[in-house]
Amino acid sequence: MVKLYKFLRQFSPYICGVFLFLFVQVLSDLYLPTLMADIVDHGIVNNDIGYILQIGGHMLLIAAGGTLCAIIANFLSAKTAVGFGRILREKIFAKVQSFSLQEFDKLGTATLITRTTNDVNQVQQVSVLILSMMVSAPLTCLGGIFMAIHEDPGLTWVLLVSVPALFTVIGIVLSRGIPLFKLMQIKLDKLNLVLRENLTGIRVIRAFNRIEKEKKRFDEANLDLMNNAVKVNKIMAVLMPMMMLIMNFTTIGIIWFGGIRINNGEMQVGSLMAFIQYTTQILFSFLMMTMLFVTVPRAQASAARINEVLETEVGVKDALQTKVVPLKKGFVDFENVSFRYPGAEQPALKEISFSAGPGEITAIIGGTGSGKSTLVNLIARFYDVGSGRVLVDGVDVREISQEHLRAKIGFVPQKSVLFSGTIADNIRYGKEDASLEEVEHAAQIAQAMDFVAGMEEGFDHIIAQGGTNVSGGQKQRLSIARALVKKPEIYIFDDSFSALDFKTDAKLRAALKPEISAATVFIIAQRVATVMDADRIIVLDDGQIAGIGTHRELLSTCEVYHEIVASQLSEGELA
Structure with missing residues (x-):
């Protein structure tokens, strides 16, 4: 004491x-x-x-x-x-x-x-x-x-x-x-x-x-x-x-x-x-x-x-001096990255290497526990890599301050989290000084305007603690709007469309394309329909990359991806 x-x-x-x-x-x-x-x-x-x-x-x-x-x-x-x-x-x-x-x-x-x-x-x-x-x-x-x-x-x-x-x-x-x-x-x-x-x-x-x-x-x-x-x-x-x-x-x-x-x-x-x-x-x-x-x-x-x-030693420490490369914006590189959770017998990720840049959509798919969420958590530096490097704009994320790094990222988590306050307050969580027009635009892209307009108070509708007075799909759309209003260089959608019906999912992805065309986009999804149009699909299996390529390339070269697609699409769609 x-x-x-x-x-x-x-x-x-x-x-x-x-x-x-x-x-x-x-x-x-x-x-x-x-x-x-x-x-x-x-x-x-x-x-x-x-x-x-x-x-x-x-x-x-x-x-x-x-x-x-x-x-x-x-x-x-x-x-x-x-x-x-x-x-x-x-x-x-x-x-x-x-x-x-x-x-x-x-x-x-x-x-x-x-x-x-x-x-x-x-x-x-x-x-x-x-x-x-x-x-x-x-x-x-x-x-x-x-x-x-x-x-x-x-x-x-x-x-x-x-x-x-x-x-x-x-x-x-x-x-x-x-x-x-x-x-x-x-x-x-x-x-x-x-x-x-x-x-x-x-x-x-x-x-x-x-x-x-x-x-x-x-x-x-x-x-x-x-x-x-x-x-x-x-x-x-x-x-x-x-x-x-x-x-x-x-x-x-x-x-x-x-x-x-x-x-x-x-x-x-x-x-x-x-x-x-x-x-x-x-x-x-x-x-x-x-x-x-x-x-x-x-x-x-x-x-x-x-x-x-x-006195707890913080595992993720800020760099004493942030390195910035102004000529690059939104480039992400994984170089032989491995990661193991404390106390785990097996690593969650093993020897992961790939690159992603602005204007590209990189989808990550794989079975439960394959390491999809862990991979994107390393980009935002929620954890530090065990070995290898994660580079953002050519700089190791460990050499960038967390504030500077996360200012570049619009993150939509797997479990949608809303805070007590109005709908507008929750969307402005991504950008504190966002105007009402920016809030409405983000909601429009996120396909949230239909249910927001149906509420008596509109954007002034009060969200209960934990978002218990809105549905799972509504929470996901508001979480997406929160990331969109920030207009970041890197978007991470961690299984953020799982609670949406197929029609809303398709409309949302169509509206997102022009909005995020200049950014680097990572999408984690379970549905093949959500990822099949991506520029690059990374297939994870037991923490390792089982294949990288487009939808058509992976169908013929990656057995794991073929099995995932076959479990979701009919033979006609598969052909």
Whole structure:
């Protein structure tokens, strides 16, 4: 957790203010019992009303000052902790944005959400406690001991008995509670994972009548978290009663032996009352430190998880200096490219070599798991190649900044993703300053105008989270429009026509031809009808190129392609 506190530097004035005001508050709290003892021993005993009013007025002023200092200190500590939490969330979000898909695969989405929200909250809350108690608890303890000895050294042996007893109870409770606190975040991760899978997969769950099974799975994760929390609370529930018991016995001991000392004329009543208050302050300071001991381990576990994200080595790193070749625009070359996913036994791509340029449509076809999507992911540098090179405009993509590289690419993913907002907002995601005419033109080319015009609000129609209020085909067309409005040098359509009917597919491809005629185009598709007119068809089989050529060339030279075509077209169409 200490590593994270480097982000507190900008709050140094606030932290200094917290320490200063808490120091003044502690001094006022420690001085009040002494004044009370003076009132009893000198004012009440001597029936001196003037002295009582004078010292009482001093007590009111000191108490008011201490309260004001406590309020200001708590305000500054809360402001510091909340600002600290904001910075942590910003740092985590920025770090996650720099992750390649490899880091997302390694860490998982559910745990990243938990670390950005719950873990940051844990660290934020314990930061408030640390700022509030780090000064007040030790000062109160040490100051209370000093003042208690000052009032009557003869009774301090009672503290020598009660304080070790208190430490023993705290040690036993924390030794059993801390491991369970560390488990809380892990079990919360599991619960979030199950919940997220249920929410995102609700249609599949209902379609296969697995509601009861998923409910049982959620209940198991929820029960596991609850049982762990119950164990922790049972252990911690012992702490407060035991501390109060020790405090009460300590008070009884002080009154008992203090009464004897008063009877022997060795101590005054006011001093006994002050001694009791100082003892209470000492024991409560231990209680405050115990609260820190309880919360810090859980926050420490959260801090470790946050640090894991912030210290994760990013697989895809930006080049220190971007190389640009202005004479080329949209050229893509693969030179003996191989790639293997982390932990996979076999490479996803092996020795891939080809070239594509502006004005050409390169189609990629192959069976499931043949490496089609992996290949285009390497162009956008979502992953880095294992060996070989991917060149864009004659420059290795690893020598181009990701921002510069992706500014050249219009990407339509296999799974269409829309964001909450209007249809126009989603299309403008490709070009933020696109005019309404550009948005309408992109929608027209993408064959989206027919359903957009049918909506009452048109382009101002609100898209729900995840695009749940539009169909799969509509989502695909809006995703295509989003890429078209960008007017990039390279288009990548990753199986982006699969949800379209044959008529819409044909109309879309016909409208696309003049629009993307000057760009380099990659189309991944399962349908032969979608790729047969491409300038170049790359056939992938088990991560390797089984053939490259036009539709007619591949029919006679590539057995894999012939089998794919034969499975989709009739003998007449095949001929």
